Amino acid sequence: MSEYRQELDGGGQTLPVRAVFEGEFVNDGPTVSPPSWRQRFVNAWLRSPRVPLWAKDRVHAVQAAKDLIVAVLRSPFRFVGAVVRGLVVAVRWWRSWVTVRDYRQAAEQSEKLADKFTDIRALTLFRWKVTGAGVAVVPTAGLVLWLLYGPRALWLAGLVVAVALAALGRQRDGNPGRRAVLSGPRTLTWTIDSQVLVDAFRDAKLIGKDETLRLVERATRQGDGWAITVDLPATRKAVDVVKNRDALASALAVDEIQLNVERVRGNGGHAGRVALWVADEDPYSAPPIRTPLLAVERWDAWRPVPFGTDARGRRIDLPLVWTSVLIGAIPRQGKTMAERLAAAGLILDPHVRLYIADFKNGKDWKAAEQVAHRFMAGDDSEYVLTLVDWLAELVADVQSRYRRMQELDDVTCPESKVTPAMSRDLALSMPITALIVDEIQIPLEDRTPVEVHGKKLTAGEYCGELLMWLAKKAPAAGVILVLATQRPDGKTIPSGLRAVLGSRFALRVMDWRDSNIILGEQMNTRGYDSSRLLPSHKGVGILRPDGETQAGADVLALTVRTFYMPNEDWREICVQGRVLREQEGTLSGHAAGQTARPVLDHATVAKAIGSVTADRSESEGLPEPLASVVDYLADELNGDDGRDFVPTAELVAALNVEPTSFGRDMAELGCRPTRDRVTDGDRVRQVRGYDLANIRAAIGRAGDAAIDGEVVEDGQ
Numbered sequence: 001m002s003e004y005r006q007e008l009d010g011g012g013q014t015l016p017v018r019a020v021f022e023g024e025f026v027n028d029g030p031t032v033s034p035p036s037w038r039q040r041f042v043n044a045w046l047r048s049p050r051v052p053l054w055a056k057d058r059v060h061a062v063q064a065a066k067d068l069i070v071a072v073l074r075s076p077f078r079f080v081g082a083v084v085r086g087l088v089v090a091v092r093w094w095r096s097w098v099t100v101r102d103y104r105q106a107a108e109q110s111e112k113l114a115d116k117f118t119d120i121r122a123l124t125l126f127r128w129k130v131t132g133a134g135v136a137v138v139p140t141a142g143l144v145l146w147l148l149y150g151p152r153a154l155w156l157a158g159l160v161v162a163v164a165l166a167a168l169g170r171q172r173d174g175n176p177g178r179r180a181v182l183s184g185p186r187t188l189t190w191t192i193d194s195q196v197l198v199d200a201f202r203d204a205k206l207i208g209k210d211e212t213l214r215l216v217e218r219a220t221r222q223g224d225g226w227a228i229t230v231d232l233p234a235t236r237k238a239v240d241v242v243k244n245r246d247a248l249a250s251a252l253a254v255d256e257i258q259l260n261v262e263r264v265r266g267n268g269g270h271a272g273r274v275a276l277w278v279a280d281e282d283p284y285s286a287p288p289i290r291t292p293l294l295a296v297e298r299w300d301a302w303r304p305v306p307f308g309t310d311a312r313g314r315r316i317d318l319p320l321v322w323t324s325v326l327i328g329a330i331p332r333q334g335k336t337m338a339e340r341l342a343a344a345g346l347i348l349d350p351h352v353r354l355y356i357a358d359f360k361n362g363k364d365w366k367a368a369e370q371v372a373h374r375f376m377a378g379d380d381s382e383y384v385l386t387l388v389d390w391l392a393e394l395v396a397d398v399q400s401r402y403r404r405m406q407e408l409d410d411v412t413c414p415e416s417k418v419t420p421a422m423s424r425d426l427a428l429s430m431p432i433t434a435l436i437v438d439e440i441q442i443p444l445e446d447r448t449p450v451e452v453h454g455k456k457l458t459a460g461e462y463c464g465e466l467l468m469w470l471a472k473k474a475p476a477a478g479v480i481l482v483l484a485t486q487r488p489d490g491k492t493i494p495s496g497l498r499a500v501l502g503s504r505f506a507l508r509v510m511d512w513r514d515s516n517i518i519l520g521e522q523m524n525t526r527g528y529d530s531s532r533l534l535p536s537h538k539g540v541g542i543l544r545p546d547g548e549t550q551a552g553a554d555v556l557a558l559t560v561r562t563f564y565m566p567n568e569d570w571r572e573i574c575v576q577g578r579v580l581r582e583q584e585g586t587l588s589g590h591a592a593g594q595t596a597r598p599v600l601d602h603a604t605v606a607k608a609i610g611s612v613t614a615d616r617s618e619s620e621g622l623p624e625p626l627a628s629v630v631d632y633l634a635d636e637l638n639g640d641d642g643r644d645f646v647p648t649a650e651l652v653a654a655l656n657v658e659p660t661s662f663g664r665d666m667a668e669l670g671c672r673p674t675r676d677r678v679t680d681g682d683r684v685r686q687v688r689g690y691d692l693a694n695i696r697a698a699i700g701r702a703g704d705a706a707i708d709g710e711v712v713e714d715g716q
């Protein structure tokens with residue numbers, strides 16, 4: 001048998017490695033000894049569903065002990081309460097008995113009260129007599145007992161009666177009439193009496209009248225609130241509970257901001273398992289917490305950046321590398337603060353290159369000037385055009401990165417993605433690069449005409465195109481976008497751009513539509529609607545992270561309150577960022593005093609992003625029905641290898657339009673139908689339809705008209 005020799009890393013030492021034959025089972029690992037009986041017992045104990053949770057876990061054991069002490073301390077009061085309720089029940093029963101209520105009601109219903117009146121009266125009289133006899137007998141019996149056995153017998157008899165009354169008056173499920181009409185605040189009673197929680201789920205219509213919950217983890221104190229995990233009945237879904245959090249909050253009599261509902265996923269969870277956490281009070285009313293970044297000397301941009309805390313006070317970090325972030329809110333809700341928090345982590349990593357564009361033109365970003373490779377603060381068209389240049393520079397950079405990555409060996413660059421080592425290697429020149437834009441709606445809405453690759457566009461549209469390309473392609477090459485907008489409406493931020501921004505953070509907005517625009521479609525129906533956040537909750541928003549957060553890998557979105565970073569802290573971080581860059585020799589561009597503008601070839605960039613004509617045509621600015629046609633044929637209009645004719649019947653069916661008016665509207669836009677042959681299975685037929693070249697020409701005409709119109713408007 002031949003033997004190969006394998007060299008160990010570094011040591012130069014060689015070890016013989018036996019040849020391995022195909023199909024041979026190889027087990028080179030250390031032999032695993034079977035678990036001892038003790039380990040087996042512990043494993044079985046921990047896994048058994050029959051062993052209660054308190055016997056497995058210290059936290060639950062402590063909670064169970066606390067519950068027991070509370071129950072013991074409360075028991076005398078509960079007993080007295082039950083006796084009083086029993087007495088009330090007994091008196092009510094006696095009253096209805098002595099007045100022969102059932103007989104009387106039956107006679108009333110059958111309208112024979114007059115006939116039965118004498119009988120009823122006689123029976124009432126008789127029952128009063130029995131009552132009188134009872135009243136006479138009971139004290140006499142008591143006296144006899146006392147004389148015969150002394151006072152102890154009386155105590156014993158009293159105890160028996162009290163126990164009987166307590167049994168009669170004990171709180172039972174579905175006992176109408178036993179509950180006070182106004183039972184006072186319901187808050188937190190569910191932590192003691194789980195029936196209250198079941199009732200709340202029923203009241204919120206999350207489970208049916210005959211259904212109940214199964215307790216997975218009893219109520220325990222966690223942070224400043226109570227946590228409990230329950231299983232819903234089969235067929236009921238945890239996502240519905242998340243969705244109808246408000247109804248549950250109402251049923252539990254707490255503000256919805258205090259109620260945190262999460263679906264328990266992965267191992268130990270399933271589609272019907274819900275973890276609830278109810279805060280004792282508004283978790284966001286406490287003073288804000290300062291960013292922990294103040295305490296660190298430097299940060300690694302590859303580590304998620306400390307962003308804020310969730311309602312339970314858990315720290316939530318925001319992963320930034322390989323993704324891009326969109327932050328949206330109405331003014332004065334903490335948008336800039338959130339964006340600066342993301343930026344702070346990047347500033348404290350001297351290997352990160354920063355492009356910072358502040359279209360708010362305030363002092364919020366001023367301090368970052370000393371670390372930024374490119375920096376500007378302003379809001380007129382001149383700045384928008386500068387941003388366009390930056391974007392073009394970034395597109396060219398990303399392309400050059402991909403080209404260079406192809407040439408790198410697999411050890412340095414295992415995939416077409418920048419690695420931490422690559423991003424820090426100055427020779428490779430592929431640092432993590434962040435483009436941070438505040439008030440992105442300003443450049444996106446800018447109407448300055450620009451001509452790119454022979455096409456007329458507005459600067460805003462071109463910005464949108466470039467940003468879209470970057471958001472799609474750049475994160476893997478180490479270029480991150482962090483965009484914040486004050487106007488999160490559908491028109492301002494093109495849907496194509498929104499779709500490719502991985503992480504979203506929505507602070508308070510005006511209505512659920514705006515919230516969906518930031519967080520993604522249908523998010524309000526899944527229970528995430530940032531328009532419901534309170535105006536007083538500055539810095540509180542819904543985070544839809546791209547990747548794992550401390551709340552778990554599978555959490556769709558969570559409410560986060562950002563850390564607080566006033567200007568002095570921000571300045572301190574920027575100063576530290578500069579010191580670090582100076583030490584590492586990574587200070588460049590604007591921060592290093594270089595004012596040279598990038599040398600750009602917009603034609604190459606436009607060609608690279610390829611979509612200037614086609615993507616732009618995605619409905620925006622085009623009249624109907626051309627916009628719908630363009631959306632439907634998007635890929636075919638973009639590609640050269642698609643078909644060049646589309647049958648009218650296909651368009652009419654796909655767009656669900658009336659054929660005659662569709663033909664007329666298309667003709668008005670200069671698109672006349674022609675006849676062409678199409679293959680339908682084995683047959684070749686001649687049908688009416690439109691040449692794609694005609695449609696492209698119509699798009700061009702309509703687009704030019706739109707831009708010309710805008711220029712005239714601007715000029716007025």
Ligand SMILES: Nc1ncnc2c1ncn2[C@@H]1O[C@H](COP(=O)(O)OP(=O)(O)OP(=O)(O)O)[C@@H](O)[C@H]1O
Nearest residue numbers: 288330331332333334335336337538539562563564
């Ligand atoms: N996490 C937070 N905790 C407490 N207060 C905060 C928090 N975040 C922001 N704020 C406060 O909210 C106010 C608005 O913050 P910021 O300037 O970031 O809002 P903005 O949405 O960027 O405003 P604009 O739309 O005017 O640019 C500030 O006074 C700030 O102190």
